[in-house]
Amino acid sequence: MNEQPTAMSGFLIQQAHALVQVQxxxxxxxxxxxxxxxxxxDATAARLANALVDNSANAALLEIALGGFRAQAQAECVIAxxxxxxxxxxNGIAQSRYQRIQLITGDVISVGYANRQGARCYLAVHxxxxxxxxxxxxxxxxxxxxxxxxxxxxxxxxxLPFQPSRAYGSLSLPYPWHYRxxxxxxxxxxxxxxxxxxxxxxxxxxxxxxxxSPAADRMGVRLQGYAVAMPHLNLISEGxxxxxxxxxxxxxxxxxxxxxxxxxxxxxLGALCRQSQALLGQALPGDFCQFALIDAPTAxxxxxxxxxxxxxxxxxxxxxxxxxxV
Amino acid sequence: MYQALTMAAVLPKNAEQPKSSQPRLxxxxxxxxxxxxxxxxxxxxxxxxxxxxxxxxxxxxDDLVELVPAATSxxxxxxxxxxxHASIAERILKLWPLQLPQGQQLxxxxxxxxxxxxxVAPDLAxxxxxxxxxxxxxxxxxxxxxxxxxxxxxxxxxxxxxxxxAAIATPRLATPRARVPKGSVGIAGSQTAVYPANSPGGxxxxxxxxxxxxxxxxxxxxxxxxxxxxxxxxIDRAEFLRLGGEIGEWQPCVSSHE
Numbered sequence: 001m002n003e004q005p006t007a008m009s010g011f012l013i014q015q016a017h018a019l020v021q022v023q024x025x026x027x028x029x030x031x032x033x034x035x036x037x038x039x040x041x042d043a044t045a046a047r048l049a050n051a052l053v054d055n056s057a058n059a060a061l062l063e064i065a066l067g068g069f070r071a072q073a074q075a076e077c078v079i080a081x082x083x084x085x086x087x088x089x090x091n092g093i094a095q096s097r098y099q100r101i102q103l104i105t106g107d108v109i110s111v112g113y114a115n116r117q118g119a120r121c122y123l124a125v126h127x128x129x130x131x132x133x134x135x136x137x138x139x140x141x142x143x144x145x146x147x148x149x150x151x152x153x154x155x156x157x158x159x160l161p162f163q164p165s166r167a168y169g170s171l172s173l174p175y176p177w178h179y180r181x182x183x184x185x186x187x188x189x190x191x192x193x194x195x196x197x198x199x200x201x202x203x204x205x206x207x208x209x210x211x212x213s214p215a216a217d218r219m220g221v222r223l224q225g226y227a228v229a230m231p232h233l234n235l236i237s238e239g240x241x242x243x244x245x246x247x248x249x250x251x252x253x254x255x256x257x258x259x260x261x262x263x264x265x266x267x268x269l270g271a272l273c274r275q276s277q278a279l280l281g282q283a284l285p286g287d288f289c290q291f292a293l294i295d296a297p298t299a300x301x302x303x304x305x306x307x308x309x310x311x312x313x314x315x316x317x318x319x320x321x322x323x324x325x326v
Numbered sequence: 327m328y329q330a331l332t333m334a335a336v337l338p339k340n341a342e343q344p345k346s347s348q349p350r351l352x353x354x355x356x357x358x359x360x361x362x363x364x365x366x367x368x369x370x371x372x373x374x375x376x377x378x379x380x381x382x383x384x385x386x387x388d389d390l391v392e393l394v395p396a397a398t399s400x401x402x403x404x405x406x407x408x409x410x411h412a413s414i415a416e417r418i419l420k421l422w423p424l425q426l427p428q429g430q431q432l433x434x435x436x437x438x439x440x441x442x443x444x445x446v447a448p449d450l451a452x453x454x455x456x457x458x459x460x461x462x463x464x465x466x467x468x469x470x471x472x473x474x475x476x477x478x479x480x481x482x483x484x485x486x487x488x489x490x491x492a493a494i495a496t497p498r499l500a501t502p503r504a505r506v507p508k509g510s511v512g513i514a515g516s517q518t519a520v521y522p523a524n525s526p527g528g529x530x531x532x533x534x535x536x537x538x539x540x541x542x543x544x545x546x547x548x549x550x551x552x553x554x555x556x557x558x559x560x561i562d563r564a565e566f567l568r569l570g571g572e573i574g575e576w577q578p579c580v581s582s583h584e
Binding site for chain 1: 392480486548
């Protein structure tokens with residue numbers, strides 16, 4: 001792709017809301033001072049969007065939850081959209097996900113609403129969104145007032161800066177990599193922590209179907225279903241990791257996602273594996289899930305195998321992007 | 327399947343020490359391990375936590391994503407592409423048992439100025455009254471104790487300090503306030519803390535600390551870390567303003583019945 005030597009341009013936002021957020025792989029190393037990681041919820045979709053526009057894996061992009069986004073490109077740029085199958089249009093004309101798209105100055109891109117197609121779609125632009133870095137990351141965490149616009153949500157009239165770019169030819173991703181929404185998911189759970197006293201209940205917990213409640217956001221997802229019987233515990237607060245499945249006194253599990261608080265005092269059933277966290281990030285209230293128990297060494301083997309596959313497809317996309325570069 | 331997840335699976339096979347002398351490690355998901363360095367919170371436990379953190383930094387730095395210290399534990403989040411639970415556990419075994427320094431404080435003592443006055447502290451008079459102390463006695467009580475940073479969390483830069491003398495320990499408000507001004511010094515149960523930013527909150531506000539407790543543009547981003555000791559120093563209005571303190575605006579509680 002051909003970087004123009006022109007100054008910074010960007011997307012002029014015409015419509016957005018609090019859940020349209022600039023995200024990258026997250027802010028790491030600051031949990032000890034109470035700063036959560038943040039970062040994209042569906043890492044696979046986000047990384048593939050970046051690869052389609054020949055970005056580094058950590059480039060900042062836009063996470064658009066549930067649709068409701070419209071913006072005008074103030075300069076030519078190369079973009080790609082991945083993730084939830086929301087209706088995408090450019091100047092009113094429908095576009096497909098998982099392909100590279102060249103925008104020219106003045107093009108209006110719009111992401112509309114869809115029923116049961118997943119929660120989050122990702123919009124990457126070549127070169128990455130050039131918003132300010134905070135503690136080494138561009139990830140938005142509204143609760144901590146960490147966002148490009150002084151902690152405020154994105155709204156109409158703001159400019160999301162990028163470096164103009166141009167690419168020739170087409171590039172798209174094979175269908176098996178496209179996110180497809182399922183109303184039922186198995187979530188891989190590494191059992192741990194206070195599971196000692198939960199041992200007798202693990203079989204029942206993993207045999208149950210849970211439903212995603214409306215209390216689902218970037219911080220965590222509250223599940224509804226079988227209530228885990230809990231002894232009264234007075235636990236000392238301790239560090240909380242992403243994916244942790246907390247059990248508040250009512251016994252209904254809460255899964256921590258990327259904006260989770262850094263400390264917690266509830267007992268934990270264990271923690272979901274990263275792929276399952278991503279699936280839950282795409283889940284909608286009313287969707288169903290079931291815990292599938294997995295041991296830690298197996299989880300690591302699976303995570304490494306998946307990473308190898310994903311890296312390979314990223315590399316393949318980047319090499320093809322390179323072939324079109326002028 | 328559960329059997330495979332106990333500590334035995336994490337610890338290397340050659341660890342044949344008696345159980346009590348082994349570090350207590352618990353899997354926290356595919357890329358995290360909790361190391362419980364003490365049974366219950368104490369100044370000694372905090373020293374152990376600090377020492378363990380420093381050792382982990384030294385021996386695992388390239389593999390670590392996060393280290394989250396708390397009153398009795400350290401959450402170790404590692405990069406699963408580089409290492410695994412067993413490898414981290416093996417390194418911890420070599421550091422065990424921790425050689426705690428005798429009779430000395432490991433952390434620093436950080437003095438925090440505090441303006442104790444009703445104009446910044448809507449609960450000061452009520453709490454003094456509740457505990458049958460004069461306001462001066464109440465201030466004396468809060469500022470004479472040396473606190474320890476037990477944990478940092480809830481919000482960026484929010485440090486849980488303990489323990490306040492039993493004579494002034496007070497449960498949190500029944501109804502939290504929608505907005506507590508930055509710098510507010512609060513009491514909740516036996517803990518005290520400085521609000522690093524404007525935020526909702528249910529702690530009894532008894533003063534205000536004019537220092538910036540969390541600054542993204544500074545390294546380190548906050549003046550405290552877990553294990554440090556904190557001494558509040560009472561200051562007057564002039565000193566408070568000179569140090570950058572602001573007389574905040576107070577909003578009533580979220581609901582009218584407190």
